[in-house]
Amino acid sequence: MSVSSSPVASVVEAHGLTKRYGRTMALDGLDLEVRRGEVFALLGANGAGKTTAVKIFLGLTSPTGGEARVLGLPLGDPLARRRVGYLPELFRYQGWLSGREVLRLHAELAGLPRERWSREIDAALALTDLRERADGRVSTFSKGMQQRLGLAVALLGRPELVILDEPSTALDPLGRHELRGTIRGLRDDGATVLLNSHQLSEVEQVCDRVAIIHRGRLLAVGALAELLSPGGVRLRATGMGDQATDGLSRFGELEQDGAWLVIRGAREEQIPAIVELVMHGGARVYGVELLHPSLEDRFRQLLEDA
């Protein structure tokens, strides 16, 4: 199925998407573009509108305003749905079926040709490491195994677009590590992955581009490297005079963070010079730390600005 499509550059495209539930604006004019072959993350706090956006892309919820296309097709188009795999945030599968039977049901509903069912099901089970338990009843699965099954359902038939809504909530650290490997593998196979997450570490480790959304609006979007806050050095000292502060500003932009003074952009090799300058001014130094570039800082900063 992955070759049957016309190669549109944008796999998901949304313009001014709004969704209102009564008085609540779940989405407030969201613009978004997910490009073919990338791992794209929607990053935001709980309630930011990530799940609503994904449900609109899948045709499960209709937008109040704006427009969107998935795989170049209108929202909810069955032809697009054939080529999309989806792991919902709230996942649960028929407990009275076996894992393999759940996959067979989805193979049938997805319209996969019957002769490919068993091969595709085995492939999805292998990818999610569920082969040994595939014939057990889903009701006997742990939460983590159910999430793996959900992932297998989403990957069934090698869809062009895989939408994963908070895919690691029930996974243990090893499971998360494997999930990251699976996502990278999907990208290597040419699939596009749209990942919803509020876990920065997850996003940082696998995503090519990130959109940060807050209260239904896009705050920032870009390649991970563009979005990361610059690193720096932070320093905790007392008795620092204006002269010392002025001197530090040539190493980078200064920010006060509680008891710490952050020098944005300062590098590791500058630390001795920084400490020397501060001590020379008569201050007492209690701590010096190197800050790595991080998404978390940028994320916090964007939310504070918003």
Place this chain on the structure above:
Amino acid sequence: MGNVPGTWTVVRVTLREGLRRRLLLALGGLSLVAVLITAWGYAQLPNLPAGSSGPLTTPQIQLLASQLLILVMFMFGFVLALAAVFAAAPSVAGELESGEMLAVLARPVPRRSILIGKWLALAIVVVVYAVVATSLEYLAVGTTTGYLPPHPLDASLYLAGEGLVILALTMALSTRLSPVTAGIVAMLCFGLAWLGGVVGGIGSAFADPVTAQLGTVTRLLLPTDGLWRGAIFSLEPSAVVLAGNSAGPQFAAFPFYASAPPSLAYLGWSAAWVVGTLALAVVSFGRRDL
């Protein structure tokens, strides 16, 4: 309906759910117990203490059996309605609440296929149950007393129709209400429709047109009671109908008596009611944001 993609997939998986969750086993097993108990009851009829006019004659036993059979069938109709409500109320709302349906609805299958597939599967259960359980009951009454109702198959089908009506109603409610609420509302409607029919009968008996009208209105709003009356009529020996009709309108007040079968127009209305309610359910489900 059948050519909508995914419908038969949903029918199959819903039936398998009924089997695996032992719904069908419980329904079948307990009904069998009920049939055996009633069979024992029918067999006791000849042993009733003799009255002033001597022991009961065979026609008297059969008359008693015919009235008892109507009561037993009322019980089966109630069980059928209850089972239909219990099975249908969570079928949409419950799966939406649990999240089971999200992954399914993201597939290239129209929502109407899912809804109609579920209804069809439960409709198969309702019809098969109605026919099998009532046939066993006829067998029980026939072998113990020699009595057979005049139109047994009609009575079974009327009961099945009653089940299909309540199934469609519950399914429609289930597209918007929580499983518990949908179930309670459906059962309440079922009860009210029966009560409306009884009150209407009293109205006819006392020639009060407004009260009599109430029965007609409730039978139109929810055709369960109208179809139940059809079942009663099919189970009544002609002697009872003759006696009832010659006894005058007062007999209409008796809730387990029907003087005439439902008209063809009424049966048409009932069928249209089911189709219309399902169509409403499809529209309601189709518009719902998940």
